[in-house]
Every structure is written in C-alpha cells, then in structure tokens.
Amino acid sequence: MPDRSEWFPVSKSQSPFYAGIDLGGTNIKTGLVDDLGRTLAYHREPTLVAQGPEDGAQRMGQSVLRVAELAGINVNQIARVGLGTPGTMDIPAGMLREPPNLPGWRQFPVRDRVSAHCGLDVTYANDGGAAAYGEFWIGSGRELSSMVLWTLGTGIGCGIIVDDMSIDGAHSHGAECGHIIVDASDDERLCPCGQRGHLEAYASATSLMATAREQFKKGAGGSLAEAVAAGEILTPILISKHAESGDQLSANLILEAARWLGIGTVTLLHTIDPEGVVIGGAMTFGGESAPIGRMFIERVRQEVRARAFPIPAERTTIRYASLGGDAGYAGAAGLARLEHRRRSGITFA
C-alpha cells in the first residue's frame, strides 16, 4: 500500500503504463504501474459487497481513471488493465462464478463490465495467480524462472508461474493448492471447503487457531493458554508474541503449521518443480528478520530437505514474499502487460 510519497515519478518512468486491480472481499486496490512494474499511483476503497457487482464494476472502472488522474497521465497512455478476483470464476469467459468472498456476485461478467466502465481492455486473472505473478515479476521471485507462491492467511492461497505464465487450469481451478490432500487418512481435520485432509486444514491461520483451541481443551498450559483464559482474543499474532517470549505451546503450534506447509511444498516440488517457493500473506510472523518468522520458514525448509528428492531439496529456494499487499494489483498489471506484449507481437522479455 504505497502512500503518495512512495510513488515513482512519472517523469522518470518507462511507458507503456498498466493498471492493476486487486478485488477482495474487503477492499478494491488499484495501482498504476510503469513498464518495469514501478507504482506511479495507488487508490484503495472498500468493496461494499452488498451494493452488488455492477456497482463494484463501475467503481473499479472509475478507479482506473482515478489512478491515471493521480499520476497526471492521460487514460489512453494505459495500454491495458489487469483484474484479479477471488474464485470461483471462469477466466476465459471473464466471469465471476460463485465467489464465497463476494456473496451475491454470482455469474457476473466482471471483466467486460470493468472494461466498459474504464474504456480499456482488461486481462482477467485469479487473485492467487495475480499475486504470484507480482512477486515473480518485481518481488521476491524476480530472478526466478518459475515459482510457486503460498499466501498464508485465513485460508491458503496459491499461484504457480511456469514459462512466464500463471497456471490457470482448464476449468479455472489451477493452483488451488490449499486444497491438495496431505493426509487422506485423517478423518478429523475439516477444511473450510468442507473436505478433509486438505493442506489448508493444517497450515492456515484458521487451522493454527483451531489446533490451539484443541490443545487448550486437552488442558495445555503456559502463557498463551493463560492469556486466552483471561480474555485475550486468540490470533496468529498473539500466538507469535507468546512464542517469542518463550511459550512452548505457541512455538509448537507454529512449528507444526510450518511442518505441514513443508509437506505440501514437497508435493509441489514433485509436481511443478519450480525454481523457487515464495511465502506471503498475513501469517508470515514478521518475515525472515523476525525471530518467529525465521523459525517458521526454517521449519518449512527443514521439512522440504527431509522429504523432497535430493536435487530439488537442495536447489529450490524458499523465501518470504516482498510485496505485501501490493502483489495483487502489481501482478494483475503484469499479466495485462504480458497480454499486451503478446498481442503486439513483442516476444522478448
């Protein structure tokens, strides 16, 4: 979320320009970026899901005009717009299908409606694929040739980039890797999607807190249990704070989530074999520079080294994302840039 002081000056930028829209259940984030992915202007506003999809599409279209205005450029200097939305969706048709995070926005031709409201062509993407492309283009993965992004939060999002493209899938269900099966024989852990044995049921923030509550029920003690018993609200940040101050249960909960993320990562190494794996989202415990962030990612790496084939285990880099909440709009703009270049016959990188 770059504030005005961090915007890259248009006078030094490289055209053509692209706008990227990151549609979420809470906010619409729109950024204007140059040909090197530098943010020239940024606008955020609430999604206001209850006002319905046509109102949302209109405001998304207007947000593109708005970032052009903020940057002081003419809208026709924007070569193309990228739009990332949560699923379910039909990417080739440009349709929202039945997105759980946007109740009521069903069977809506979001790509073409946004396009109509801003007068520009729109490239449509899954939000996980857009965020992955953002990290791949200008973030933690910028020197990688292929990449998987895990986005850890309430759920587990994923994006896969191979050959400079996001794996969208034949039915727009590619890279739904929070729902790979890591433990088919476990009948206890229910994924929010309703199925069992999915990675998301073991390594998301939701599962971290569910496991903590299970441990409290079993009588686990320590400072985290005491804080929650005293009325503090259980969150991943609270667990992280107590882990940092030495609470063993808190540390174990985080290490266990990391272990499962490592297991899921092994499955992707043996499927996609990306050059690198990037971990982003809200549940990254302060990143590599924070003690718990370091502990978490080290545990992921350890599990991968122990379980993957020797060559990918040794060579696949695993690191934290660097773009934070900018990955979605930047990546959507990057995917728009790819399509613009493809249509213009520009094949070099």
Add this chain to the structure above:
Amino acid sequence: MPDRSEWFPVSKSQSPFYAGIDLGGTNIKTGLVDDLGRTLAYHREPTLVAQGPEDGAQRMGQSVLRVAELAGINVNQIARVGLGTPGTMDIPAGMLREPPNLPGWRQFPVRDRVSAHCGLDVTYANDGGAAAYGEFWIGSGRELSSMVLWTLGTGIGCGIIVDDMSIDGAHSHGAECGHIIVDASDDERLCPCGQRGHLEAYASATSLMATAREQFKKGAGGSLAEAVAAGEILTPILISKHAESGDQLSANLILEAARWLGIGTVTLLHTIDPEGVVIGGAMTFGGESAPIGRMFIERVRQEVRARAFPIPAERTTIRYASLGGDAGYAGAAGLARLEHRRRSGITFA
C-alpha cells in the same frame, strides 16, 4: 509395438518426419513417425545396460538410421529426433544424471552422443513427459487442451502437459507425481524411493502386491490366498484374475489402489487443473472394456467426484491411455516436432 503390417505407408504420409527413441531399462524402442504422428517404421532392441552408455548411445543413433531404412526414406528427410529417458536427468544439459533403471549410466551426455551417432539434432525429454505428450498428441488425450498421464506399473510415472508443453521443472524433476505425499501421518508405508506417504507406496503394482502379502499375513482367505499358498506367483494379473472370478480380497486390493490413485488425482486437479487425466501403463487391468479395468477406473472416478471441487470433479475426463508401449517413442517424436516447429517459426498447430 506396431508390427510391419501396421506401419503407415510412406506414400500416403505427411512430411516432415520425426524419429522418437524411448530408452528404458530393458528395451530401446525407436519409431519413425510422420507429421501427423503415424508410425512409418519401428525398431526394438535390448538396452544391454551393462555394455555402458556410449555403446547404448551408438545403438540408439543407429536405430534412427535403421527406421529410416526400414521406411525407405533418406535420413535427411528426418527433421529432428526425440529422446525420452528415465530420470534422474538434467534436461537442458541433455545429461543422464543417476538413473536408477540404468545402473552405471551416470553423468552421461546422452542427447549429444545420440545426436553424434545419427547426425541429427535431438530433443531430450523425461520418459514420463514423452509418454504424456504421445497420448496428448495422438492418443487418448488428442482432443484435450491439457492433460496428466499416470503410468501405473512397478512404480508410478507421470507426465503433465500444459499449453502444448511438458512440465519438466526447473531442476528436471517436474511431474514426479508418484512421489506426491498423500498421507503424511502414515509411518508404515515405505515408497521404493525411501520416503514415506508417497502415492507410489499406495497405488503401484509393487504396493498392490505388498498390501496383498500383508493381508495374507493377517490370515486373509479366499481363492487368491489359496493360489499363492499353493505356489502361484503373486502378480497384478493374478490378483485381477481372482477379482474377476469373484475373490473379495482381490477386488478389495484393486479398489484400494484405485481409491489412492483417485486421492492423488484430486491433488493434481487442484494444482494443474488439467482438462483430462489419462491412465496408462502395465497395471490397467485390461482397460475400460474389461470388467476389472472398468471397476478400477470407476473407483478412481468415484474418489475424484467425492473429493475434488465440484467443477473440476464434474468436468475433468478420466480415461485409459490408448497407445500402450508406443506412447514413449511417439511422444518423444512429437516433442521433437514441437521444437522443430518452434525453431522454424511455425506457430500454428
């Protein structure tokens, strides 16, 4: 393995021609195909692993000259050669690394040595990727836009085709999906690779027989147990035969392998989301037209329908392969064709 009577006549064929080599631990299979993938000539000879890789490369190169001679064409009518080998390998470097199925053929520049011996450019591929491309180009997957091939045998091979390309991975370990983790908490099932919880430990011919032996030890009865106790050798075919004649244990063993293959397939649907999944290899129980083959694939489909997201569960076709032992050389030739066309600037299909 087409015999001479099945070769497509050169007089009706479509140039350019491609040769494909399928290098296995037992045989070298070489086919000459036309631009539509029709086999014009075929040659097979033993690999003779103990004679070492340079001898093998020489005979592979000669086999290309041989199929040209058999078809009555000039070798310079072959636009390019494709070569598929078992891993481990370094695909961009054209090197065999340490293939378990080719003991002693270590760190060998197989692509360039075969090329030197036939005087033609060679495209190098993983055998799983080559077989998948074969089914995708001219086999069961010919009308699919993207595809996963499971090759069920002693182990579980895999190939993934997305955007008319095989997913080779950044470290030549792409599509090693026999080694995705399906049950991380199971400490009992050891995969032949030495790790635990891998799909191959639940759904390969080896695991089918291991599970049968476990059941015998536990005292399971029935006609299969009796046959083995009387000295018959336990094979997937024997299990299939007894399942067909009504032995419940045999049927359950096959259904359990199918269930696990369905679980692994769900993970690929939520990762790659291919348009279709094709099942080939030695362990396909006679295919869709045989009662046990039908029972097996129906159980796979059932598990996928029960566990995958509704849209891929409903829309992803799951069927048997159609090329048998021809998939490897045909697919290698197809990958050579792709590279030839790319280098020639031919971008249409």
